[in-house]
Amino acid sequence: MAYLDNVRTFARVYELGSMSAAARDLRISAAVASSRISQLEEHLGVRLFQRTTRMLNPTEQGQIFYAGAVRILEAVDEAEAEISDVTENPRGTLYIAAPLGVGQRLIAPAxxxxxxxxxxxxxxxxxxxxxxxxxxxxxxxxxxxxQPEDSSLRIRKIADCSRILCASPDYIARRGQPRSSADLVTDGHDCLNLRFPGAPEFQWPLQTPDGVKRIPVTGPLECDHGEVLTGWALDGLGIVLKPVFEVVEHLRARRLVPVLPKEPPVPVQMACLYAHRRRQDPKARLFIDFMVDHIQRSLPEGA
Incomplete structure (x- = not known):
């Protein structure tokens, strides 16, 4: 297994562009990662990376070997998957990601x-x-x-999730209830937005009497954590756009109230993405099937 471990480490270093990042991902030390790359280079008789104090770039030989390494690792994964199918006793580790709200409310509890x-x-x-x-x-x-940005991935749709604009009763009492989507801009309402590096400019797609309109909204507060935005809305700091399932309890308790209920946001698709492979890992398929069923049963009615 030592050679396979070396190949797997090489692939992660190549993909992440960092020895330390690959080591963290594989849960090994940076020294072990470096040693595995050195062993692989000695075995192949070529340098796979050009190393400087600040940069780590694959050599031409490294680029060629990466394509073959991916095929090796996929073949091993598929072989192990076939064994799992036969034994009906799946084992191993799954690496799963989700947005905070989806993960906290729907995936982690299951x-x-x-x-x-x-x-x-x-x-x-x-x-x-x-x-x-x-x-x-x-x-x-x-x-x-x-919507996924990478069209090369497989997508499994789970549901169309209703979304809502909402704010605290204190905010509405202080700033007034917008009468139309245009008021969000003309009245200078404080809109709480989810922003992270590379995020596009903010436009809220609202269903107006004249069709869907993308409203350019602004506000003094932004964050890359959706739960922080919900907390700010509860504190009366602005209007937030959220999937209904994330704020349904606050709406029922009247801690948040709907804003522009006749011009709601366009629903958003909830889906699961996974890599396109000739044969999907059975344990991944089991997890996805399990979670899709759980999520569809757990979403509030109308959400």
Whole structure:
């Protein structure tokens, strides 16, 4: 297995562009990662990376070897998957990612039930509201809200999720209820927006009497954490656009109230993305099937 470990380490260093990042991803030390690359280079008789104090770039030989390394690793994964099919006893580790709200409310609570059924499958769950690169970050599946940017991935639709504009009663009492979507801009309402590096300019797609309009909104507060935005809305700091399932309890308790209920946001797709392979890892397929069923049963009616 030593050679395979070396190849797997090489692939992660190549994909992440960093020895330390690959080491963290593989849960080994940077020294071990470096040693594995050196052993592989000695075996092949070529340098796979050009190293400087600040840069790590693949050589021409490294670029050629990476393509073959990916095929090797996929073949091993498929062979192990076939064994799992035969034994009906899936094992190994799954790397899963999801937006914070989806992960906290829908996926994480169901993980213990999944583990009861498949105790030899380990779950590494990463929650982030930014878009993740499923290949570069070594993920088996990514749950998303919205449209995928990478068309090479397979997509499994879960649901169309209703969204809502909402604010605290204190904010509405202080600033007034917008009468139309145009008032969000003309009246200078404080709109709370989810922003992360590379995020596009903010436009809220609202269903108006004249059709869908994309309203350019601004505000003094932004964050890359959706739950922070919800907290700010509860504190009366502005209007937030959220999937209904994330704020349904606050709406029922009247801690948040709807804004522009006759011009609601366009629903957003919830889906699961996974890499296109000739044969999907059975444990990944089991996890996705389990979570899709759980999420569809757990979403509030109308959400």
């Amino acid at each position: 993980v213990p039930k999944f583990r009861e059924k498949y105790p030899q499958v380990h779950i590494r769950l990463r929650l982030s509201d930014r878009r993740l690169d499923i290949t570069a970050e070594g993920l088996d599946a990514v749950f998303i809200l919205g």
